[in-house]
Amino acid sequence: MSVMQAAAERYSWIEQWLAQQLLGYSVDVLNREFVDAYAEATGAPVQVMPYGADKCRQLGRDLSWMAAQGRLLRCRTGLCGMAGMGFPRWVWTYRLAGAQR
Secondary structure, three states: OOOOOOHHHHHHHHHHHHHOOOOOOOEOOOOHHHHHHHHHHHOOOOEOOOOOOOEOHHHHHHHHHHHHOOOEEEEEEEOOOOHHHOOOOEEEEEEEOHHHO
């Protein structure tokens, strides 16, 4: 496992991962496949959760920063009926911005 300490490397990894998905594909911090791949690639610490994706604070910060810089587009997605199961009522979802996809 390689560990990516530099933010620029992590941002590049996120963009490359998204570019390999279907057109318009979006991710969020509850997407287990994405969170697991990010944690493995970057060595970021995770908090193991009993169901759903593990929590990765670094991933949330990276996605938020990339959206603020215009590298990712961000929108809110509601999680109807899941709040009672320990999930939030909504989550930010991210996808590649404009010319990158």
